[in-house]
Structure formats: C-alpha cells, structure tokens
Amino acid sequence: MTKCKKMPEWDLSEYYKGTDDKKIDEDIAQYAKKANDFALKYRGKVAKLDADAFLGALKEIEEMDRIASTLGGFASLNSATQLTNPKASALYQRVVEALNDSGKNLVFFALEYNKLSEKAVSNLLSDERIAFYKPYLKRVRKYKPFELSEDIEKTLLEKDITSGSAWVRFYEEFMSRLAYTVGGKDYNEAEVSKFSMDADPKVREEAGKEINRVSKEHSFEVAYIYNMIMKDKAVEDEKRGFKLPMSSRNLAEKVSDETVESLAKTVKANYKNIAWRFYKLKAKLLGVEKIEYWDRNAPLPFEDDKKYSWQEAVDSVLKAYNEFSPKLHSVARDFFDKPWIDVAPKEGKRGGAFCSSPLVDGHPFLLLNFVGKRNDVLTLAHELGHGCHHQLRRNNGLLNETSRMTTEEVASVFGEMLVFQSMLNNAKTREEKISLLAMKINDMINTAIRQIAFHFFEVRAHNERKQGEVSVERLNEIWLEEMRESLGPWVNVDENSAHIWEQIGHFFFLPFYVYAYSFADCVVNSLYWLKLQGKVQDFEDKYLELLSKTAIGDYEEIFAPFGLNPESEAFWQGGLNLISYYLDELEALI
Numbered sequence: 001m002t003k004c005k006k007m008p009e010w011d012l013s014e015y016y017k018g019t020d021d022k023k024i025d026e027d028i029a030q031y032a033k034k035a036n037d038f039a040l041k042y043r044g045k046v047a048k049l050d051a052d053a054f055l056g057a058l059k060e061i062e063e064m065d066r067i068a069s070t071l072g073g074f075a076s077l078n079s080a081t082q083l084t085n086p087k088a089s090a091l092y093q094r095v096v097e098a099l100n101d102s103g104k105n106l107v108f109f110a111l112e113y114n115k116l117s118e119k120a121v122s123n124l125l126s127d128e129r130i131a132f133y134k135p136y137l138k139r140v141r142k143y144k145p146f147e148l149s150e151d152i153e154k155t156l157l158e159k160d161i162t163s164g165s166a167w168v169r170f171y172e173e174f175m176s177r178l179a180y181t182v183g184g185k186d187y188n189e190a191e192v193s194k195f196s197m198d199a200d201p202k203v204r205e206e207a208g209k210e211i212n213r214v215s216k217e218h219s220f221e222v223a224y225i226y227n228m229i230m231k232d233k234a235v236e237d238e239k240r241g242f243k244l245p246m247s248s249r250n251l252a253e254k255v256s257d258e259t260v261e262s263l264a265k266t267v268k269a270n271y272k273n274i275a276w277r278f279y280k281l282k283a284k285l286l287g288v289e290k291i292e293y294w295d296r297n298a299p300l301p302f303e304d305d306k307k308y309s310w311q312e313a314v315d316s317v318l319k320a321y322n323e324f325s326p327k328l329h330s331v332a333r334d335f336f337d338k339p340w341i342d343v344a345p346k347e348g349k350r351g352g353a354f355c356s357s358p359l360v361d362g363h364p365f366l367l368l369n370f371v372g373k374r375n376d377v378l379t380l381a382h383e384l385g386h387g388c389h390h391q392l393r394r395n396n397g398l399l400n401e402t403s404r405m406t407t408e409e410v411a412s413v414f415g416e417m418l419v420f421q422s423m424l425n426n427a428k429t430r431e432e433k434i435s436l437l438a439m440k441i442n443d444m445i446n447t448a449i450r451q452i453a454f455h456f457f458e459v460r461a462h463n464e465r466k467q468g469e470v471s472v473e474r475l476n477e478i479w480l481e482e483m484r485e486s487l488g489p490w491v492n493v494d495e496n497s498a499h500i501w502e503q504i505g506h507f508f509f510l511p512f513y514v515y516a517y518s519f520a521d522c523v524v525n526s527l528y529w530l531k532l533q534g535k536v537q538d539f540e541d542k543y544l545e546l547l548s549k550t551a552i553g554d555y556e557e558i559f560a561p562f563g564l565n566p567e568s569e570a571f572w573q574g575g576l577n578l579i580s581y582y583l584d585e586l587e588a589l590i
C-alpha cells in the first residue's frame with residue numbers, strides 16, 4: 001500500500017457544504033411545509049381524485065421524497081466517516097427527527113389509497129402517466145392487510161425515534177467506540193476484524209480471543225440492546241398481524257416465508273457436503289487436525305501475502321469487468337474518475353464497506369476500509385457491483401425504486417465472481433490456484449452457508465424473545481449450537497467465540513437481512529453457472545437488463561430469460577452445486 005499518496009475520499013458537497021450548511025435548515029423547513037400543505041390538500045379526498053389530480057399528488061410525493069432522501073442521505077453518509085464526531089451525529093439525529101416529524105403528515109395517503117376498491121385502482125392505472133408509478137403503488141397496496149389506523153401509524157412513526165431506531169443508533173455508536181488490544185496496540189472494530197486474515201496463527205488467536213473478550217465485557221449492554229430491538233419488532237409485528245418474526249422482512253422483499261424456509265433448509269442440508277468438507281481440507285492445508293474458530297479466514301501457508309496498491313486494485317477490478325462486458329466497464333469507470341469513494345480506514349469511520357445511493361437518479365457513494373489485501377480487492381469489486389447496479393436503474397423513478405435485498409446483492413456478488421475468475425485465470429502455479437480456490441470457496445461458504453447459520457440464530461433468538469428476555473448465556477448457547485452445526489467437526493468452537501454474535505451488525509440494524517446474502521449467492525451461482533456453460537444467448541445483455549429491473553420486476557419476470565425459477569427447490573441446490581464443483585477442483589489439486 002502506498003502510504004505517501006493520499007487515498008481518495010468522497011466529496012459530499014454536491015448535497016451540502018458541510019454540517020453547518022444553512023441549506024440544510026432551509027430544506028428541512030421546505031419539507032415540513034410541503035408535507036403540511038400536502039395533508040391540507042389531499043387528506044380525506046384521495047377517493048375523489050380524478051386521474052389528473054391523483055397524478056399531481058404522486059408528483060408532490062416524489063418531490064418530497066427527493067428532499068427527504070437528500071437530507072437523510074447526506075446526514076447518514078456524513079456521519080459514516082466520523083462516528084465519534086458529536087456534530088455529525090447531532091445533525092444525523094436532527095434530520096431523522098425532522099423528517100420523521102413531518103413525514104407523519106403523509107401517512108394518510110397510503111391508508112386512503114388502500115381503501116380504494118380494486119376497480120378504482122385499475123381505473124387509475126389505466127392512465128399511462130399513472131401506470132409509470134405502478135411498482136410504487138403495488139408496493140403500497142401489498143401492505144393493505146397489515147395496516148393500522150392512521151393514529152396508530154403516526155404514533156408508531158413518532159415513537160420509532162426513541163425505540164427501534166434509537167437502539168440501532170446506540171448499538172452502532174457504542175460498538176464504534178470499543179477498542180481492541182492486539183500486540184499491545186489499540187484497534188477499532190474494523191481494524192481488528194482484519195486480523196482474522198493474518199498469516200500468523202498467533203496474531204489470529206490473539207485477535208480472535210480479544211474480539212470475544214471485549215464483546216464479553218460489554219455483553220450486558222449489547223444483550224440489553226438486542227432484547228429491546230427484538231421486543232420492539234415483536235410489538236409492532238403483533239399489532240400488524242405478521243405470522244413470523246421474519247414475515248415483515250419477507251413482505252418487503254416480495255418473498256414468501258416458505259421460499260425462505262426452503263432456502264434455509266436446503267442450505268442446512270448442505271452443511272456437511274460443503275462446509276464440513278471444506279474445513280477438513282483447510283485443516284489439512286494448514287497442517288493441523290482441527291482449525292480454531294478464528295482460523296476460518298486464514299490464508300494458506302504458501303499463499304503469497306500479496307499487497308495491492310489502490311491503483312493495482314482498481315486496475316484489476318476494471319479489467320475483469322471489461323472482460324465480461326465493456327458496457328459494464330464504462331459504467332464502473334466513473335467511480336474512479338469522480339470523488340465517489342472513501343477508500344482508507346480512519347479513526348471514527350464505520351467498519352466494513354457499503355454502497356449508498358441517496359437519490360435514485362443520482363450517483364452512489366462507496367465506503368471502503370481498504371488496506372491492500374486481496375480480500376479488499378474483492379470487496380471493491382463487490383461494492384462497485386452495487387454501484388453499477390444502481391447506475392443501471394436510475395431511470396426507474398424515485399418512488400418506484402426500492403432496494404430489495406434478495407436481488408440487491410446480485411450485481412455485487414457477480415462482480416466479485418468476475419474478479420475472482422480473472423485472478424484464477426491468471427494464476428501461474430498450482431499453489432496459487434489452490435490458494436485462490438480455497439479463498440473463493442471460503443468466501444462462498446461465508447456468504448451462502450454461514451449467513452444461513454446466522455439466520456437460524458436470529459430465528460431462534462426472536463422466537464425465544466416472545467417468552468421474555470433472552471439472557472446473554474442463552475444467546476451464547478444458541479450461537480455456539482448454530483456455529484457448531486454449520487462449521488462441523490474440524491472447527492473448534494468453544495467459549496472463546498461464544499460472544500461473537502454481538503459483532504454481527506445485521507442482527508441489530510436489519511433483522512432477518514442475513515439470509516439475503518445466501519439467497520443472492522445462490523442466484524448468482526446459478527447465473528454464473530449458466531454463463532460458464534455458455535448456453536444462454538446474449539448473456540451479457542440479458543444480465544444487464546436483469547439488473548435494470550431487479551427492484552421493479554417480479555422474480556418470475558426477471559429470471560425468465562435465464563430459465564431460472566427461485567420458487568423451485570432445485571434452484572437453491574443448483575446454486576450450491578457450483579460451490580461443490582469448485583470444491584471438487586480444489587480436492588483434485590490437493
């Protein structure tokens with residue numbers, strides 16, 4: 001990693017000049033006024049609107065959405081790189097509260113729309129201009145059975161600031177302040193997690209135990225937060241009539257509970273054939289009988305500790321994108337010509353990586369914590385996939401677009417796949433091939449299999465929460481059981497990893513999100529398998545077309561050109577078979 005050259009940082013000034021920008025207050029006031037006027041104009045009248053007036057209302061909502069997304073997007077991105085800066089978090093909180101406060105004036109619209117008869121709805125939709133908003137209106141409509149009265153909806157929205165959202169914010173800020181000591185030096189959450197990929201087993205062990213120790217030290221706070229988040233969700237779920245803790249998430253994703261259950265079941269049935277088999281090989285490659293919990297992501301002994309400079313990472317990712325599709329490549333290049341990526345880790349910066357797009361018709365921003373490892377290159381490929389995915393659907397309309405996690409991870413995981421395949425193709429020695437394959441399988445297991453073990457953890461935790469608060473000890477127990485079952489007999493899972501569930505951010509800020517990784521991985525694996533076989537004509541164009549429609553089309557529709565159907569059980573197994581296929585290759589090489 002070149003230390004002398006400053007790493008690229010993102011520039012948010014196209015939204016606001018900074019935390020003190022006066023335009024922030026102006027926009028907050030404007031949003032409040034528009035929301036207030038909107039309620040005065042339309043409340044109690046939605047049923048009587050003709051097509052022109054209804055269209056006018058939709059356009060007003062769209063305009064308010066633009067202001068809210070700009071404010072919310074800026075406040076959240078601005079604080080992501082400075083979590084410990086009180087000014088940034090104060091702004092974030094102020095914006096969230098202001099938007100929430102005015103936003104409750106808009107609640108009536110969806111409720112009144114959902115009271116319209118099917119006939120009235122189809123009359124409105126027969127107008128071409130309104131038909132453009134069909135994905136949005138369909139989304140509003142499917143909440144019909146789970147809606148509460150306007151008063152309760154408004155109260156829930158208002159109370160969210162001090163309940164659900166408050167705990168999520170507390171969790172994030174709390175975790176970002178924790179320090180982990182390894183080799184006598186202090187590290188933050190993001191930095192310490194990188195040690196799991198260190199070549200030295202002693203460093204991995206020290207860091208692994210330290211993460212667990214710090215988590216254990218704060219387990220009272222974290223378990224308290226988690227219990228609150230689960231209960232908060234349960235209260236609302238019960239009022240709305242959702243059957244299972246994951247049902248509300250599944251509704252948002254347009255996935256049936258049964259589909260998710262079938263995915264989870266199929267993956268579980270593959271623990272032994274894939275994960276166990278792999279860790280057995282990994283133990284052999286590492287020269288031990290059993291690997292430790294923190295060795296799962298360890299590099300192989302003969303693996304070169306290749307470091308990538310930022311420029312090398314960019315070049316290799318762009319090259320792989322270009323080999324697959326010059327069209328995709330030209331979309332991707334923008335990200336490096338413009339200040340859209342925040343590259344290096346910094347104090348107070350959020351760990352991990354993400355891609356966030358405040359406005360549907362604007363460009364996304366990428367946050368990375370790049371330190372130059374091969375995995376960081378793949379993470380770049382991943383987040384860039386998200387970024388390109390967004391760019392391909394900018395014309396879908398502000399209201400129509402919504403991120404659906406199950407397809408949200410397709411472009412990202414596919415992007416990683418492209419870079420991996422190009423690394424594999426360029427591998428010169430047997431050792432290099434082995435280490436690349438091992439790394440990829442490791443990664444696929446982390447995505448397709450481990451996330452399902454996470455899923456079972458949260459299903460059980462939420463179910464037990466219904467009977468009362470779940471203790472730290474019990475949460476540890478569930479965690480260890482799920483880890484043991486998924487990792488198998490060649491991974492040592494003991495007290496030294498009992499608290500790691502506290503580190504899985506998704507459990508806190510997006511309950512029941514984790515299965516989406518597995519869902520998407522199986523989808524991508526199936527797609528990639530088709531690409532390798534070369535049986536789908538014009539694969540590249542069909543793929544880009546698929547990306548442009550993921551958030552507005554139904555599954556059957558978007559996967560039909562590939563002959564895939566995620567509702568069928570064979571579909572999941574098909575995706576998992578690609579991992580087995582790579583495992584066979586790895587076994588043959590060893």
Ligand SMILES: [Zn+2]
Binds near residue numbers: 382386409412
């Ligand atoms: Zn992602």
